[in-house]
Amino acid sequence: MNGVELFLLGRTLMKIGEEALPTEGIGDQPASVRTVLIVVSDVRAYPGSAIGEIAARTGLPQSAVSGAVARLREAGAVVADPDPRDRRRLLIQPAPELSDRVEAVRSTSIDAALATALGSTDPQAVARITVLLEELARHLTPQALTRLRG
Numbered sequence: 001m002n003g004v005e006l007f008l009l010g011r012t013l014m015k016i017g018e019e020a021l022p023t024e025g026i027g028d029q030p031a032s033v034r035t036v037l038i039v040v041s042d043v044r045a046y047p048g049s050a051i052g053e054i055a056a057r058t059g060l061p062q063s064a065v066s067g068a069v070a071r072l073r074e075a076g077a078v079v080a081d082p083d084p085r086d087r088r089r090l091l092i093q094p095a096p097e098l099s100d101r102v103e104a105v106r107s108t109s110i111d112a113a114l115a116t117a118l119g120s121t122d123p124q125a126v127a128r129i130t131v132l133l134e135e136l137a138r139h140l141t142p143q144a145l146t147r148l149r150g
Contacts (some may be wrong), residue, residue, distance in 0.1 A: 013118070013133075020113035022104055035060060039068035040094075043078055045143065047093040050083065054092065075101040 001009075018033050042054050051069060053064040069092055072078040076099025084091040098106070112134075115126050 005108075016110065016113050016117045019116070020108060020110040022108050031103075035064050036068045036071055039065055040072055040077055040098075043092050045093055045146075048091045050089045050091060075099055077102045 014034065017037075018108075021033060038058050038060060039054060043049065046053070049057075051062060052066050054060075054069075055065045058065065069078060069080065069090075073080060076095055078092050079095050080090040080092050083091050090123065093100075095141050110121075110130065111126050114129060115121050118125060118129070120126070
């Protein structure tokens, strides 16, 4: 596999992941699912960060990070507290308890989206690929991106 193939595989996996996420009852959202997931991943890795710090680490525009944080706050996934050193800034951290929405998103299986992408309803094929994806996820955590950036 070369870099192009890996990039295209990653894009395909992102699309399958997006398809697997439940969207019922959330209405139109200003921030994309991809942006929200990037932001929440950064918040979990670096709790207590300001919007600008999240934007710098993720490479997302500050306005996109603000929109994602608003959506995550509404879902009960993160909390924002004023920075004690600068009351104009908010420090974002994971919510101490999972909201019903966050629980629903985290508990949703990828099986149906994966089967659709594979063009197969063979449960053994879906299970084999799921195991491989779980193995890959154990080794390639969000901290791997930090190592890549050096």
